[in-house]
Amino acid sequence: MKLLYWSLVASTALMGSTYAADRSAIVAELEANGQTLAQQQSFTFRLFDEPTSLDPGLLQDAIGANVARQLFEGLYEQDNKGNIIPALAVEHEVTPDKKTHVFTLRRDARWSDGKPVTAHDFEYAWKRVADPATNSEVSWYIGLMSIKNAQAVIAGSKPPEELGVVAVDDYTLQVDLDTPISYFPLMLTLSTTFPVPAWAIEKHGDKWVRADNIVTNGAFRLEAHVPSERITMVRNETYWNKENTILDRVNALVINDANIALTRYLANELDWTEAPSGQFPRLKEQFPDEAIAFARFCTYYYAFNRSETGQQELQDVRVRKALSYAVDREILTDQVLQGGQVPTYTFTPKFTAGFTAPDLPHEGWTQKKRNEEARKLLADAGFSEDNPLKLNLLYNTGEEHKKTAVVIAQMWKQILGVETTLENLEWKTLLNRRSQNNYTLTRHGWCGDYNEPSTFLNLWSDVPDENVGGFFDPVIDGIMKEAKTLDDPQSHYTTVEAMLQDTAAMIPLYNYSVAFMLKDNLKNWPLQNMEQRWYAKNFYKIVK
Incomplete structure (x- = not known):
């Protein structure tokens, strides 16, 4: 017997609030207010340094996660208030002892090479992170999730095959826990839990994240990556919800100096950047609609x-x-x-x-x-x-x-x-x-x-x-x-x-x-999400 944690199919109310970006609703609201979408739909933001990796199973910093969330998608994500909402999962069931979670995946999700996203991709990804041979700096997170045998697998005393995650079939993922934890669903928005394409990794090894090799399942795909300079992402035409993705391009520029980043923001080369230390009071007075802090x-x-x-x-x-x-x-x-x-x-x-x-x-x-x-x-x-x-x-x-x-x-x-x-x-x-x-x-x-x-x-x-x-x-x-x-x-x-x-x-x-600067023509930034897990697929620009 399993208890229904939630079902996308069963809950029309949930369906109405599941995905923050709805192109038709956004256009209708803008028209009602006498506004229109801008012709150029791009978003450019600052990274203070080069991410440790673009590989969800290896990256260990927030700057890398900000990129990974655009390229990959997991079971859950967060809405603009920080609540978890379904992403690739359409149903989540839990056994009465809360030690087994069963996820049913959506069948229309595709990788950027056209292959379907399946439960096997999640099983492979999680076992890969836990496998000592991967040498992942974030393997501890799999242990923290209390997945069955995780600590033993990470320590090398049990093989990765014994980790408590298994693809029951192409669209059913079962996760068994050693210890039930009430906040387990909240842990599934982190990039460490995203699926990865085994065939691309096996073919290219650690070079699989290069722009000409990488395969992604998020709203955007990687077009170019110049380390320590820029990362360019473009709309992923195989993404299951592409009709509601409004931005066409997302650019991340690596700029170490916050003052230089601010100068480039004021020159309209950036849509978002952190406010340099000590300058927020002045910026708030000078740009009250663009300087934001919480x-x-x-x-x-x-x-x-x-x-x-x-x-x-x-x-x-x-x-x-x-x-x-x-x-x-x-x-x-x-x-x-x-x-x-x-x-x-x-x-x-x-x-x-x-x-x-x-x-x-x-x-x-x-x-x-x-x-x-x-x-x-x-x-x-x-x-x-x-x-x-x-x-x-x-x-x-x-x-x-x-x-x-x-x-x-x-x-x-x-x-x-x-x-x-x-x-x-x-x-x-x-x-x-x-x-x-x-x-x-x-x-x-x-x-x-x-x-x-x-x-x-x-x-x-x-x-x-x-x-x-x-x-x-x-x-x-x-x-x-x-x-x-x-x-x-x-x-x-x-x-x-x-x-x-x-x-x-x-x-x-x-x-x-x-404390950051945000162009006032970029809309739908999650200002009420204190974890600041943002998804560029929800953003759009209007004509000012």
Whole structure:
């Protein structure tokens, strides 16, 4: 017996709200308001760096995911408010014990080479990510999904064939879980879960993502890719919902410097770009209809290297707490960055659905008291003016990262006498250094993969590939494992967050803001989606 989670066929109400872009409805609404679609339908946006990959099973960054969502499509996606809606799935059934999920796929979906998209493509994709031979940096996510045998497959103790995902037939996908998790459907919008074409990968190997080799199933296909320069995507004529895709072309330009990107935006070479650090107030006053800011489902933090290769002094909780306390987060966000960032003392954003933040004593202190406590802690740890703490801090290229590092290093110097050496690295180099634990202290950020506290707290539990710095606490790990089995795990989440901050596992600095410039003739941007999962197929331009 299976319980019906939802059915596209059975729910006409759901069908009416399933796909955000409906060309006929958009045209009718525009005509009613005396507006028309622009003749040229293209969207150009900025990438701050080259994505780690265009392969859904390998990419590990948000910038790559922004591209992958245009080229590929999975079982679910998000609407403009961040709710999950069906993409390739037309029905989803769950067994009473919530350990088996069965998806029925739409039969009209096609790859860009004309082949049908089938359940076998999902089975291949998920097993490929989990397979140690793939060496995917995001294999941990398959384990996090609690898919049966995932941890053993990832560890290499069981073959990929034993992963609990199987194509029952061409259009039926069955997923078996080791542990039922209520938020499993929310996890299926991440690019890691997208299908990939086995025949293209087997033919071209790691070169399958090149423009002349790649096969995609999303609303757009890859026309050109010049690494570290640009990515050009055009309408995919085999896409099942192409009639409701209005844009003809999507361009991603790699521009490292936010100020240069703004200049190009003002010259109408970009439709979207981040507001440079500290400039949003001016831009909002000058361009009130184009400058936009709101909180984002992400935490910016500094990670300690707690592994065997880490600096010995940072293994002392007193040192870690002192460094955290001495950062004046309000000055950083309100006077330095000025982009709508929200100061935070917790790793999990307080606006996460269902999350009750712990009562942290140091959060309620004045900054003066935090500074005093920081000095005492560092002195107790054996540091003084004659014996200063010395650190090396990594950050990747970007004005916001640089400003943050410089200001925090100054705070540590002024308040604690800490001597900090700053090291600026390109994005991929920073990722490599972090993965090798070749650092003392590093800039990091984490954006939730789904709107539930575990998407943040699991990083400090059983996700070794993303647990930057080698942190591990068996008590926290046990609590998080137990939380997966509960209908209401919220008290467990509060406990874990309190434990993380009591041990200063990291230095949470602020929750990101989305502070960007958007041309006012580009419509249907998901302003109410705090995860900012956007799909260019829903955008359109009007005549201004």
